[in-house]
Amino acid sequence: MTTLAPNVLEMATGGVTTPAGFRAAGVEAGIKGRGGLDLALIVSDRAAHAAAVFTTNRAQAAPVLVSREHLAQSGGLARAIVVNSGCANACTGDEGLRVARGMAEETARLVGCPANEVLVASTGVIGVGLDMNKIRAGLPAAMRLLGADQGPLAARAIMTTDPFPKEAAARISAGGRPITIGGMAKGSGMIEPMMATMLGFVTTDAMVPRPLLDRALRDAVDDTFNAITVDGECSTNDCVMLLANGASGAEIDAGTYDVFVQGLRAVCLRLALGIVRGGEGATKLVTVSVSGAASRAEARQAAKAIANSLLVKTAIHGGDPNWGRLIAVAGRAGVAFELSRASVMMGPIVLFKDGRPHDEAAPEAAAYLKHPELTVVVDLGAGTASSTVWTCDLSAEYVRINADYRT
Amino acid sequence: MTTLAPNVLEMATGGVTTPAGFRAAGVEAGIKGRGGLDLALIVSDRAAHAAAVFTTNRAQAAPVLVSREHLAQSGGLARAIVVNSGCANACTGDEGLRVARGMAEETARLVGCPANEVLVASTGVIGVGLDMNKIRAGLPAAMRLLGADQGPLAARAIMTTDPFPKEAAARISAGGRPITIGGMAKGSGMIEPMMATMLGFVTTDAMVPRPLLDRALRDAVDDTFNAITVDGECSTNDCVMLLANGASGAEIDAGTYDVFVQGLRAVCLRLALGIVRGGEGATKLVTVSVSGAASRAEARQAAKAIANSLLVKTAIHGGDPNWGRLIAVAGRAGVAFELSRASVMMGPIVLFKDGRPHDEAAPEAAAYLKHPELTVVVDLGAGTASSTVWTCDLSAEYVRINADYRT
Numbered sequence: 001m002t003t004l005a006p007n008v009l010e011m012a013t014g015g016v017t018t019p020a021g022f023r024a025a026g027v028e029a030g031i032k033g034r035g036g037l038d039l040a041l042i043v044s045d046r047a048a049h050a051a052a053v054f055t056t057n058r059a060q061a062a063p064v065l066v067s068r069e070h071l072a073q074s075g076g077l078a079r080a081i082v083v084n085s086g087c088a089n090a091c092t093g094d095e096g097l098r099v100a101r102g103m104a105e106e107t108a109r110l111v112g113c114p115a116n117e118v119l120v121a122s123t124g125v126i127g128v129g130l131d132m133n134k135i136r137a138g139l140p141a142a143m144r145l146l147g148a149d150q151g152p153l154a155a156r157a158i159m160t161t162d163p164f165p166k167e168a169a170a171r172i173s174a175g176g177r178p179i180t181i182g183g184m185a186k187g188s189g190m191i192e193p194m195m196a197t198m199l200g201f202v203t204t205d206a207m208v209p210r211p212l213l214d215r216a217l218r219d220a221v222d223d224t225f226n227a228i229t230v231d232g233e234c235s236t237n238d239c240v241m242l243l244a245n246g247a248s249g250a251e252i253d254a255g256t257y258d259v260f261v262q263g264l265r266a267v268c269l270r271l272a273l274g275i276v277r278g279g280e281g282a283t284k285l286v287t288v289s290v291s292g293a294a295s296r297a298e299a300r301q302a303a304k305a306i307a308n309s310l311l312v313k314t315a316i317h318g319g320d321p322n323w324g325r326l327i328a329v330a331g332r333a334g335v336a337f338e339l340s341r342a343s344v345m346m347g348p349i350v351l352f353k354d355g356r357p358h359d360e361a362a363p364e365a366a367a368y369l370k371h372p373e374l375t376v377v378v379d380l381g382a383g384t385a386s387s388t389v390w391t392c393d394l395s396a397e398y399v400r401i402n403a404d405y406r407t
Numbered sequence: 408m409t410t411l412a413p414n415v416l417e418m419a420t421g422g423v424t425t426p427a428g429f430r431a432a433g434v435e436a437g438i439k440g441r442g443g444l445d446l447a448l449i450v451s452d453r454a455a456h457a458a459a460v461f462t463t464n465r466a467q468a469a470p471v472l473v474s475r476e477h478l479a480q481s482g483g484l485a486r487a488i489v490v491n492s493g494c495a496n497a498c499t500g501d502e503g504l505r506v507a508r509g510m511a512e513e514t515a516r517l518v519g520c521p522a523n524e525v526l527v528a529s530t531g532v533i534g535v536g537l538d539m540n541k542i543r544a545g546l547p548a549a550m551r552l553l554g555a556d557q558g559p560l561a562a563r564a565i566m567t568t569d570p571f572p573k574e575a576a577a578r579i580s581a582g583g584r585p586i587t588i589g590g591m592a593k594g595s596g597m598i599e600p601m602m603a604t605m606l607g608f609v610t611t612d613a614m615v616p617r618p619l620l621d622r623a624l625r626d627a628v629d630d631t632f633n634a635i636t637v638d639g640e641c642s643t644n645d646c647v648m649l650l651a652n653g654a655s656g657a658e659i660d661a662g663t664y665d666v667f668v669q670g671l672r673a674v675c676l677r678l679a680l681g682i683v684r685g686g687e688g689a690t691k692l693v694t695v696s697v698s699g700a701a702s703r704a705e706a707r708q709a710a711k712a713i714a715n716s717l718l719v720k721t722a723i724h725g726g727d728p729n730w731g732r733l734i735a736v737a738g739r740a741g742v743a744f745e746l747s748r749a750s751v752m753m754g755p756i757v758l759f760k761d762g763r764p765h766d767e768a769a770p771e772a773a774a775y776l777k778h779p780e781l782t783v784v785v786d787l788g789a790g791t792a793s794s795t796v797w798t799c800d801l802s803a804e805y806v807r808i809n810a811d812y813r814t
Contacts, residue, residue: 059738059746091734091746093762126731127764231717236735310638310717311809318810324533327498328643331466339466339498355500357534396803402718403725 008170008259008266015151015167018182019205021045021247025145026157029138031131032086032124037157039135041142042081042201043111048245049210050078050119051217055238061090062100063120064239070104073116076210078243081119081201082107082139083158085186089122089130090236099130106136110143119241121199123160123186126236155184158199161401162188166274172263177250179206179260183267185240187230187275200225200240200271202264207246212257217242219261224268227300227389230279231398232308240268276390281398285373286316290330291386292342292379298335299387302380305333313394316374321365323351326378341381347374415577415666415673422574424558425589426612428452428654432552433564436545438531438538439493444564446542447490448549449608450518455652456617457485457526458624462645468497469507470527471644477511480523483617485650488526488608489514489546490565492593496529496537497643506537513543517550526648528606530593531567533643562591565606568808569595573681579670584657586613586667590674592647594637594682607632607647607678609671614653619664624649626668631675634707634796637686638805639715647675683797688805692780693723697737698793699749699786705742706794709787712740720801723781728772730758733785748788754781 017024022044029039052071054064071078082103089096104118111118122130145153155165169182183202208216221240242264244252252260277285288307293299306312309329315322323344330337344352347368349361368374424431429451436446459478461471478485489510496503511525518525529537552560562572576589590609615623628647649671651659659667684692695714700706713719716736722729730751737744751759753772758765775781 055739057735057738058744059734059749088731091731091759091762091764093747126729126735127759127766232715236731236738309640310805311640314806314809317806320810322533324495324498324643327466328464328533328640331464331643332462332640337465340500342466352498352534355498357498359534394806396806398717399721399724399801399803399806402721403727 008172008263014169015155015182015184016042016201016203017148017151018169019180019203021205021245022203023146023148023150024154025142025147025150026153027138027141027145029134031084031134037153038084038086039138039142040083040154040157041146042154042203043146044079044243044245046245047077047079047117048243049208049213050076050241050243051213052119052239052241053217053221055235057236059091059236061088061122061237062092062096063089063122064237065097066100066104067119067121067239070116070119074114077117078119079113079117080107080111081121081241083121083199084130084135085123085158085160087122087124087128087130088126088237091127092129095129099132102132103135106139110139121237121239123158123199123237151184158184158186160186160188161280162186163278166271166278168267168270170263170266172259174206174250174252174256174259177248179204179248179250181263181267183271185271185275187278188280198235198238198275202240202242202267204244205246205248206244206260207251208244208260212252213242213244216257216261216264220264220268224265224272228272228276229304229307229389229391230276273390276392279392280401281395282392283395284316284393286391286393287375287388288391289375289377289386289388290380291377292381292383293385294336294383296385296387299385302330302333302335303387303389305329306378307389307391310394313391316369317393317395319366319369321346321351321362321369326376327352330378330380335380336382338381343379345377415579415670421576422558422562422589422591423449423608423610424555425576426587426610428612428652429610430553430555431557431561432549432554433557433560434545434549434552436541438491438541444560445491445493446545446549447561447564448553449488449561449610450553451486451650451652453652454484454486454524455650456615456620457483457648457650458620459526459646459648460624460628462642464643466498466643468495468529468644469499469503470496470529471646472504473507473511474526474528474646477523477526481521484524485526486520486524487514487518488528488648490528490606491537491542492530492565492567494529494531494535494537495533495644498534499536502536506539509539510542513546517546528644528646530565530606530644558591565591565593567593567595568687569593570685573678573685575674575677577670577673579666581613581657581659581663581666584655586611586655586657588670588674590678592678592682594685595687605642605645605682609647609649609674611651612653612655613651613667614658615651615667619659620649620651623664623668623671627671627675631672631679635679635683636711636714636796636798637683680797683799686799687808688802689799690802691723691800693798693800694782694795695798696782696784696793696795697787698784699788699790700792701743701790703792703794706792709737709740709742710794710796712736713785714796714798717801720798723776724800724802726773726776728753728758728769728776733783734759737785737787742787743789745788750786752784
């Protein structure tokens, strides 16, 4: 499922502190009412080139607005990223902006850099004020604990309803020199990134010129974070931030760009699949592949529609090889679709082909659907383009988690 | 909730056989494996003008294709509608088309009319063949039982997972002459009509010229069947059919068109709300009103996005006044949205206004959310247009029903 590109030499265990020159920390600042780690810090030992993609939601949270502003002001440089969980600092008006700026300023003061070289992110409940005093009290502890071995704690400190932390790292060779890329992410609900994503933080010790770094992040995110969905919801706080500090001494240029993107994509894909595996109430990781589309955009659109269909997600949850639901969604997805040439497969099992059901294969397909990781393939019969997205099943547990989130 | 237009004189109890000159029947033909009524027949005592709207799903079921064909061939005349539940006859290829045509032919032979004056509809599992022998065996019994008092049995015979039958009727006065409009519908899952709808059958004893009848159906459906959603799914078999047989002697013209549409809308709205109330696993009927939109289309788009949001539907199920989720959906709905001027109300209770939370009202809102029928209002702060749609909450029961549908 997480096939590596041929030039990615090694998928190391590790995360944001695996690349050289990065330290991190995760501490408990008392922001989560129920306790637990809730404040994470990533610091580069030198100013790094920074790129980021942000939510396209028009209700953008204060940390999103402030991080955008800082990237513009600093010309794309960053020394640190500060992240809290337990409170999204979204829909919090001017006071929320003051707190987000305050988080950056306080971090900058401790790190010793300009405030606009600090990026800020928050995740948690929308519409509740974030207490600056808790941030101010927690940051010195995070500074003291900063370490190149503290990535795992930082990955825990950004979790909300996530059942487990998401970390990944890869090593590539660029022009004969080794480069490391590492990352961490949080997911769990409100997950369907639109040209942006949930919280993801990726570091690399490559030296990457800013325009290439921007392009690489967009290229990598498109097939990874932007190709997953848990519940079709795009949040107010989504972002993926990428820091490249050059500590390895290796520089990415046009000749090594492709291998860099392959490594970046491998890290992003592992993080993104971790988010789906840990989706709220999820019991299965489902790869949805659409082929036979008139264009790649239509393939993606149909795959997203299938991946978000409640009827598909509940059928998969129940182990029901109900291919008719897949056809029904493909038919309403607003893309070219030719029923008489369409087909549906679950894993290797053909259930519908050339307009004809193959229900004799249903028992075999039902057995296949018991796997925790599975693939469904829908051919639209309308062209040659294809696209893959990842989703999870929909369980009664999802309803329980989201009916009880605040109250 | 089901406010009547001022000119709609009376919302009679009743259904498709309440208008003069219509008889119906519902029988058990053995199509549903678990037993129960599964074959419905509506017959007009004279050829009626017929209008219909069909699913926009590109995987159109055989009965949809055949009914379209018959309406075109007959020039918009119909004597009868034959409907089965328990099998959708969708994705069934040429054999499915033969069965759908056979249903019409057999009905026509018994009624004594051309085959193309019979409309056909089916609902149930997709991709399973419909047994023509069962239809052939069931139809004579339905013919024998046809009666002006059998509408309630016909309404039961079109049910699948519906918890109760949906019928409605209204009486209007058109130019001083009384006209009756009656209808029945089935819903329950796979409900988000797109320029069409699930199965709905409406009759009237008015004489309505064909172009007016077509226009009236589209006008009425737009604010009723097309303004509801249970799970965002548009099926392969959706249709609303309207027969006008003129048995009342009253004719609709340009002068009485508006009152006719009001009556038609009242019947369609009652049926549509019945579908939402009886949505799979639903415990609450939720009216979603969006105001402050840049256009009516954007208001509808935002309202549909809110009404289909899993996070909104689960929060309402859990009685959690989580207004942040409403704002997050409005922000990602792809419409003009101005956070600093936006507002959220649950019933009469303001929870967010002019960019500021009013969480002090949360306990009052939580109490309000205990009602089985409730309204949420989101103002986008971007204009003056508005739109209303209806949805239900999302419960663990929905997951149970749809994980277990076939197996």
